[in-house]
Amino acid sequence: MRLTLFCALLPVPLLAQPGALAVTPPMGWMSWNLLAANVNEKDLREMADAMIGSGMAQAGYSYVFIDDGWQGGRDSLGNLLADPVKFPSGMKALADHLHARGLKLGLYSDAAPLTCAGFAGSLGFEEKDARMFAAWGIDYLKYDYCHAPEHTDTARARYAAMAAALRASGRDIVLGICEWGQRQPWLWGAQVGGQLWRSTYDIRDKWARRPDETWGEGILDILDVNAGLDAYAGPGRWNDADMLIAGLYGKPGPSGDGGGTGCTDVEYRSQFSLWAMMSAPLYASNDLRHMNEATRTTLLNGEVIALAQDPLGKQAVRMVHTETWDVFLKPLANGDHAVAILNRSDEERPYELEFSTLGLSGTYAIRDLWLHADVGVASGWKGSWQPHETKVFRLKKD
Numbered sequence: 110m111r112l113t114l115f116c117a118l119l120p121v122p123l124l125a126q127p128g129a130l131a132v133t134p135p136m137g138w139m140s141w142n143l144l145a146a147n148v149n150e151k152d153l154r155e156m157a158d159a160m161i162g163s164g165m166a167q168a169g170y171s172y173v174f175i176d177d178g179w180q181g182g183r184d185s186l187g188n189l190l191a192d193p194v195k196f197p198s199g200m201k202a203l204a205d206h207l208h209a210r211g212l213k214l215g216l217y218s219d220a221a222p223l224t225c226a227g228f229a230g231s232l233g234f235e236e237k238d239a240r241m242f243a244a245w246g247i248d249y250l251k252y253d254y255c256h257a258p259e260h261t262d263t264a265r266a267r268y269a270a271m272a273a274a275l276r277a278s279g280r281d282i283v284l285g286i287c288e289w290g291q292r293q294p295w296l297w298g299a300q301v302g303g304q305l306w307r308s309t310y311d312i313r314d315k316w317a318r319r320p321d322e323t324w325g326e327g328i329l330d331i332l333d334v335n336a337g338l339d340a341y342a343g344p345g346r347w348n349d350a351d352m353l354i355a356g357l358y359g360k361p362g363p364s365g366d367g368g369g370t371g372c373t374d375v376e377y378r379s380q381f382s383l384w385a386m387m388s389a390p391l392y393a394s395n396d397l398r399h400m401n402e403a404t405r406t407t408l409l410n411g412e413v414i415a416l417a418q419d420p421l422g423k424q425a426v427r428m429v430h431t432e433t434w435d436v437f438l439k440p441l442a443n444g445d446h447a448v449a450i451l452n453r454s455d456e457e458r459p460y461e462l463e464f465s466t467l468g469l470s471g472t473y474a475i476r477d478l479w480l481h482a483d484v485g486v487a488s489g490w491k492g493s494w495q496p497h498e499t500k501v502f503r504l505k506k507d
């Protein structure tokens with residue numbers, strides 16, 4: 110009786126639920142922007158080594174994601190095969206290799222006969238494929254929606270079928286829904302058994318879509334969709350704002366399409382800050398084997414990662430949104446608050462924020478999470494922002 114009462118009083122995220130999946134937003138590296146359909150076990154092993162060698166694994170990145178292009182069709186019994194040329198040792202060997210190093214393996218399929226890049230999809234083979242994924246040791250399935258009917262009910266049914274098959278597989282496998290926010294998956298994704306859902310079409314390596322561009326999502330375009338979805342996020346259910354693009358610098362490939370000519374390091378850092386504030390998954394997509402210092406310090410900012418991984422699991426609320434300024438507020442498990450301030454404009458600008466406008470009264474010890482410095486005790490903050498810069502502060506009640 111006492112124990113029940115005690116548990117009932119605990120906030121939900123503190124109750125460790127057996128088998129709970131994606132209790133904090135997943136972190137890792139995803140192959141699509143770098144390798145497209147040329148994904149292969151050699152590059153993936155090297156990427157895993159780089160994830161460990163760079164300190165990223167220790168900082169919390171754990172998933173190595175094989176996106177589209179790994180499939181080698183089906184055998185005569187309908188079993189899904191990995192391409193034997195790209196994966197000569199097979200998927201199980203790769204999963205074992207990663208697991209032995211404390212990492213996890215993510216894999217990709219599609220809720221239709223074919224994937225986006227035209228490989229074998231899982232429609233009609235959900236149970237068979239889920240059993241195969243479990244036997245291989247897969248930890249996460251990114252489940253796409255190319256070549257599938259438009260209607261929301263069909264999407265729900267197809268995602269529910271794969272979620273049920275994964276549950277029945279006997280292995281804990283996270284399900285990431287990827288229908289690009291077209292059917293408002295934040296309204297039904299958790300209900301059908303997904304732990305994450307992409308909120309937009311694919312990110313391109315750019316800050317924002319220009320007025321003359323008809324397609325291609327930049328950082329700001331995705332931010333402006335994802336920022337409104339805070340009510341739907343929480344432990345085990347996250348709005349997926351797609352991959353981090355830090356370090357791509359206009360590389361040709363999927364991220365270079367749709368006007369993806371590259372961003373500045375300030376912009377890459379802004380994406381990282383804002384994605385962490387929004388409790389979005391953090392999937393790097395650059396070449397981890399060849400990172401410059403700027404990319405490394407962006408992806409390895411442990412104080413910002415701590416915001417993304419905060420156990421309270423609250424997506425930041427956008428409290429101020431003007432043509433020039435965005436201010437996000439994220440409550441944290443220990444009672445601190447994170448505040449991120451973005452200069453959306455193309456000019457350097459001053460800004461002054463009274464914390465009381467965010468509902469935070471009194472004075473706070475302020476820590477700048479990019480300077481890694483305690484910068485004062487005050488009831489507000491005043492400073493100057495570079496174009497597209499995001500400053501992130503952690504506030505502790507004085």
Ligand code: GLA
Binds near residue numbers: 176177253289311
């Ligand atoms: C879709 C997804 C991308 C990627 C490709 C692979 O476009 O949204 O993230 O998985 O398919 O073909």
